[in-house]
Amino acid sequence: MLGLGLLERTALAIPPVQRTILPNQLVLLVSEEHSLPLVTLQLLVDAGSWRDPQGKEGLAYVTANGLLLGTSKHRATVLNELLDFIGASLDASGGRDYATLSLQILKKDLDQGLDLFLEALTQPTFPEEEIRREIEKTLGSIQAAEDQPTAVATKAFQKALFPSGPYDHPVEGTRDSLPKLSRELLVDFYRTYYHPNNAILAVVGDITLEEAQAKLLLRLTAWPQGKIPKSTVNPQFAQGPEKIQIDRPITQANIMIGHGGISRENPDYYALTVMNYILGGGGFASRLVEEIRSARGLAYSVRSSFDPGRYPGPFQIVLQTKNASAREAISLALQQMERLQKEMVSDKELEGAKKYLVGSFPLRLGTQANLAGLLVQVEYYGLGLDYPERYPSLIRSVTREDVLRVARTYLHPESCILVVVANLKEAKLD
Structure with missing residues (x-):
């Protein structure tokens, strides 16, 4: 990196x-x-x-x-x-x-x-x-x-x-x-x-x-302006907890755990980006991978993400594991959400997350197509044309206290929506 x-x-x-x-x-x-x-x-x-x-x-x-x-x-x-x-x-x-x-x-x-x-x-x-x-x-x-x-x-x-x-x-x-x-x-x-x-x-x-x-x-003289209708939008999230089980004759359980998240304009976006990297967005550096894959060998793939847009999008943890391991993997994922709410992350985790996020940002602008895509999004979401220059400082300014605060504010392990697609007889979730 x-x-x-x-x-x-x-x-x-x-x-x-x-x-x-x-x-x-x-x-x-x-x-x-x-x-x-x-x-x-x-x-x-x-x-x-x-x-x-x-x-x-x-x-x-x-x-x-x-x-x-x-x-x-x-x-x-x-x-x-x-x-x-x-x-x-x-x-x-x-x-x-x-x-x-x-x-x-x-x-x-x-x-x-x-x-x-x-x-x-x-x-x-x-x-x-x-x-x-x-x-x-x-x-x-x-x-x-x-x-x-x-x-x-x-x-x-x-x-x-x-x-x-x-x-x-x-x-x-x-x-x-x-x-x-x-x-x-x-x-x-x-x-x-x-x-x-x-x-x-x-x-x-x-x-x-x-x-x-x-x-x-x-x-462009032939492309006319138009009166754009004003849309009245009322975003709503379902209130969990809710468990959805879908039976399929498969060897691996496909699991999604999550709830409502944030919009792109939320000022906590940067603290949440750092927090999510530590939780499950940082690949092998993340807690979910360390606990569920590396330490327990329960899953080949596990990750977490916030998906903000014009309106609030979802937060979710996605993982695949053997049917028989589904219950344990779900429990471990929820425990990692709770852990972030109970104790501050270490200095090492925080600095590692920030170093990666800051260091990898220019790579996302490495092609004309990537830069053009970023520019229209920056304008659309009102981030300011100096966003590429400000992004490093926005990430570097995140503190351990910020990570704890946003974990307590935006993670809701007690009220998640849980979806499991698996051989339910083998998974034994109930």
Whole structure:
């Protein structure tokens, strides 16, 4: 892992970010990096699955994927051929909070690549046949996941944790909701949310702010602003404890233990990041791995995580163990949560966590795509463009007292939702 000295040099080498707002209210972030003749664009649109209408779950996801299924100028196959010819990569995806459209291209082909990027963004036609094929493909993935114990546990945990609210359904939709989607619904969703005043564009690489502005202004005049509906959201978590047991003829128990967590704007995010590293986010350096895997040999894989978003997301511990060891592994995991609430972590654990988190941060910015992805998130979550420079000090400022405080505030071992997918006869949980 990177030492702190190397970190300081790497952090200072992060290209400066310039922010401007175009006349159509699109937020533009540009980071110049001229070592390679490459340019990466990532557009974030505030059109994630949290905006799905009830009963139409998966609409945001399919709409995002639909951007690449055909435009007013090119069928999907022709669009792909044009991209392949210039060696460009154009990708679209729908997520929980937002959708993204990304382009990676050589600088010499940027004009042609930008034309195709903005064509997909502003002129999608959502062809009926292609949309139906996309929905069928998604349904096939959902069907296949039902044979995967980890996916079964994840689905059951999400359903139990979120009785209602923005994260109460899978991003990709469900077997019940997807067949209800139509081209008309996709077009309406697109026309409602896909506007420049609801988007952020990061441009990273061999380009200046002036170049980016000039090229984009010429091409964005046809992308109109829109009035974005205000959404009333009331996030709710189920109150545990609750135990969900799902019987499967498998040799390993797949276990999820957790409860509600935090949103990304929570000021305790950094203390929780350090605490979670010590608990189960730090691989072999974590207490869960040390106790459950190394000392007891009960599990090959065990980890913990907070998953904050625009709204509060889950905290969870995920592990796999032999069916017969399920009860013991669950008990040990809960004990480690309680231990963090009862006693301060050691100086060695604290410093090890902070050193890793600070030292590894620049590695997450090592590619244009990673940096562009971070920049749009920083803007979306309101973290400030100096976030990459501030992150090390935010982590270093966490104390043992902070870790104890956030463990007592945000960990709830007494009221967890427990999901076990296992051979229940062998697991003997009751």
